[in-house]
Amino acid sequence: MLYINNLTKRYGQKVAVDNLTLHIAPGEIYGFIGHNGAGKTTTIKACVGLHDFDEGExxxxxxxxxxxxxxxxxxxxxxxxxxxxxxxxSGIKYLNFIADVYKVSEEDRNSKIEKYTDLFGITKDLANPIVSYSHGMKQKLAIVAALIHNPKLIIMDEPFVGLDPKAAFEVKEIMRNMAKEGTAFFFSTHVLEVAEKLCDHIAIIKEGHLIIDGTVDEVKGNNSLEDVFLELEGKDV
Amino acid sequence: MFKTLVLTRFSSMFFRKPKDGKKQKGNTNIYFGLIIFLILDFGFLFFSNYIVISDQFCNGTTGDGTYFALAAFLSMMLAFIGSVMTTQQQIYEAKDNELLLSMPIKPSMILSARIVVLYVWAFAFSAINFVPALIVYAGKYALSASGWIMSVLCLILVPLISMTVSFIIAWLIQLITSRLKNKTLFNIVLTFALMVPYMAFCMKMYNIVSFVAQRKDDVESVLKKYLYPFYACGMAVSDFNIVNFLIFLAVTIIPFAIAMTVISKTFIKIATRKKGFVKTKYVEKRLKVRSARMAVAMKEVRHFTSNSTYAVNGGMGLIMQVAAAIYAVVKFNTLAEALNSMLGMSADYAAAVVIVGIASIGTIVEVTVCAISLEGKNLWILKSSPLSAIDVLKGKLYAHYIIALPFAIVSGIIINFIPGISLVNRFFAIVVPVVLQIFVAYFGLACNLCFPKLDWQNEAQAIKQSTAAFIAVFGGMGMVILLVGISIALYLVLPYSILLIIITAIFGFGSFLYELYLHGKGSKRYLEL
Structure with a gap:
């Protein structure tokens, strides 16, 4: 589904991502882990077309x-x-705007909006302006907007930040269910516990370099993901 | 820390941080060049007014206080009109209050930094009027050293009055809008209530100045009776009257200090309060399906109508265009007679000049000129969506058309009511404003693509304080003068119908060139943002 081959992105002299290669299959939940400034967001933004990149494909x-x-x-x-x-x-106008942009049919948008806003408990607030929403509500709205057009691949940057435990649980459930139907997920996270329990595959990036990737079991072996991550973080690239 | 806070606030008002981190000296130079031009322009206007007033008000000896009192009062009014909305945004609507309060910075320091910025802002407005008054007086009669000292002191103090009034009005605005569902409408009405008298004053300035200049005694009596602090200020400058100066000092400092004390005591409450929103329960309705371009266009229209600063700044030209059309219908005969007696111009040609003049007012409509900048942190939404650059840019152009073209057409229809207007003029009365408005949409968008300001703290910075906005405003004003001037100058050479055809063709072709630009370099530029 998503092929990142030899991706290199530079900001002036600084190499933010160096020769990164990742493959994400349909139906796979792929966790992208790394410390702050490791190159996760740069990689994600290159994938969604927000950043140009220097080399690779x-x-x-x-x-x-x-x-x-x-x-x-x-x-x-x-x-x-x-x-x-x-x-x-307002929340509903934003969702309708996104549905227009992605050319979602009227029937589909109505059913998706009803389904997901009910799930996240934001239906009653849809008529209010987004400026009155809390951070968590905005995050929920952004997630609903992302689900409207039945994407084949969902790319998320720290999706669980700002979500209450119930919403975080619902997001994980949605991810599992959609993955079963073939949707691929590629997301960055700092929450290793989530990555360990939710992901099929994991990649750890450090200073722009991929230091390990594979299934969760391959990466962590008999240790916890936290132990592996901390050990790898200590090593020189 | 204080210096950093002040500089941060100034830089957020006047500069943009380029994405690549490189300084863009050219843009800054253009921006400051335009600001200086604007200051000189207004300064010259006030300078010429004070020449007229000083002839009647001054004799170079003691007793010229009324002149300085009037100058101080007008400076205060100008500073108030220029800064009241900025005060509201900086004190009550600032988005970084919570961030700053979470840092180890004293609230008093945060507030003081904002006050300093507002003071400089109000001082600039005040000085544009007060300094020409001083120069005129000094040039004509020579101002004594004591007069200069008092002038400078009064110049420093005058903005404090406007700031005190601005704090109170901004506080009232905040109090009212926090309880209203439709804040935008209230803010639009309020801004118009401030702008209309101001615009009327600017348009009728010559008549008002002449009227005032003839009535020194009446002005003196009003100032003495109702605006004594300004009279005291005038006397302090004119006669080096220390008692009057102390009165003026007390009137400026004491209310300002009280206002400051109240604001500083309530600042944390102001900064951390929940903004009042009247909650509405969602009732499921049928959702309208639109094309992607129309979705972008309607998003832009919604943004325009939901932001009073955007609506007023961008839409002022629309109201002016319709008002000017009505005025032209009422006054056409007088105007045509005047042009005929001065230049021997036919009524048909005069009508064509009116059409061009009214159409050119539409050039100060600013919808697209900040449409890119206003995306700000939300730019990711459009850029990560399956929209081509041209879809986004066209959507923004459509928004301009949806907002501006009905006004252009209405102004054309109104012009059709000019008695005895020819068929050709009737046709072009609608076509010229429409074609010009299409051109303005392209021009504004191209300006914004060249000079985007995406890192604003509040939207007013993108709307009013960006290089693109300055270029569009000056370009628009220049266009009005240029088009009307050229139209009048060509009356001996061209038949009026050919003049209208040429103007339509020029702006139609200009729009075509901009269309090519948007498909090529313009799209590329958008993708680079």
């Missing part, structure tokens, strides 16, 4: 992000770490 379902970004974007959904949304809009 990213393809989504066989379509190059560089050559046909619009087709790629229509297949994916992106949830950023900080849900900056249009505060002048």
């Amino acid at each position: 990213i393809t989504i379902n066989g379509v190059s992000v560089k050559k046909d970004p619009i087709k790629c974007k229509s297949m994916i959904a992106y949830i950023p770490d900080n849900p900056d949304l249009y505060e002048f809009m």
Whole structure:
């Protein structure tokens, strides 16, 4: 589903991501772990077309992000770490706007909005302006917006930050259910416990370099993911 | 720390941080060049007014206090109109209050930094009026050293009055809007209530100045009776009257200090209060399905109508266009007669000049000029969506059309009511404003693509204080003068119908060129943001 091949991104002299290669299969939940500034967000933003990159290739379902970004974007959904949304809009107008942008049919958008806003308990607030929403509510709204168009790949940057325990549980349930139906998830997280329990595959990145990737069992062996992560973090790249 | 806070606030008001971290000296130079031009422009306007007033009010000896009193009062009014909305945004609506309060910074320091910035802002407005008054007087009659000292002291003190009034009005605005569901409408009405008298004053300035200049005694009597502090200020400058100065000092300092004390005591409450929103329960309705471009356009329209600063700054030209059309219908005969007697211009050509003039007022409509900048931190939404650059840019253009074209058409229809207007003029009365408005939409968007300001702290910075906005405002004003001037100048050379065809063709072709730009370099530029 998502192929990142030899991705390199530089900011001036600084190499933010260096020759990174990852493959995410359909139906896979793929956790991307690393310390702050390791290159996770840069990689994610390159995948969703927010950042250009210097070398390598990213393809989504066989379509190059560089050559046909619009087709790629229509297949994916992106949830950023900080849900900056249009505060002048009401929740429902924002969701309808996103549905328009992704060309979702009227029937589909109605059913999806009802289903997911009920699930996250934000239906009654949909008429209110987003500026009146809490951080968690904005995050929930961003997640609902991401689910409206049935994406084949969902890319998330720290999706659990700001969510209450119930909402975090619901998101994990949605991820598991959608993954069963073939949707792939690629997300960054600092919560190793979540990564350990939720993910099929894990990649750990340090200073722009991939230091390990594989199934959760392959990566952690007989240790906890936390032990492995801390050990790898201590090693020189 | 205090210096850092002040500098941060100034830099957030006037500069933008480029994405690549490199300084863009050219943009800053253009921006400051335009600000200086604006200051000089207004300064010259006030300078010429004070020449007229000083002729009647001053004799170069003692007793010229009324002149300085009037200058101080007008400076205060100008500073108040110029800073009341900024005061509301900086004190009551600042978005970084909670962030700053969470840091080891004293609340008093945060507040003081804001006050300093507001003072400089009010001082600039005040000085634009007061300094020309001083220069005129000093040039004509020579101001004594004591007069200069008093002038400088009064110049320093005048903004404090406008700030005190601004604090109270901004507090009242805040109090009212926190209880209203439709804050935008209230803010729009309020801004118009401030702007309309101001615009009317600017438009009728010559008549008002002439009227005032002839009535020194009446002005003196009003100042003495109702605005004594300003009279005292005038006397202090004119006669080096220490008692009057102390009165003025007390009137400026004491209310300001009281206002400061009240604000500083309630600052944490102000900064951390929940903004009042009247909650509405969602009732499921049928959702309207739109194309992607129309979705972007309607999003832009919603943004425009939900933000009073955007609506007033961007839409002022629309109201002016319709008002000017009504005025032209009422006054056309007088205008046509004047042009005929001065230049021998036919009524049909005069009508064509009116059409061009009213259409050109539409050039100060600013919808697209900040449409990119206003995306700010939300730019990720459009950029991660399956929208091509041209879809986004076209959506923003459509929003401009949806907002502006009805006004352009209405102004054209109104012009059709000019008695005896020819068929050609009737047709172009609608076509020229529409074509010009389409051009303005392209021009504004191109300006914003070249000079985006995405790192604003509040939206007013993107709307009013960006290089793109300055270029559009000056370009618009220049366009009005240029088009009307050229139209009048060509009356001996061109038939009026050809003039209208040429103007339509020029702006139609200009729009076509901008269309090509948007498909090429403009799209590329958007993708680089």
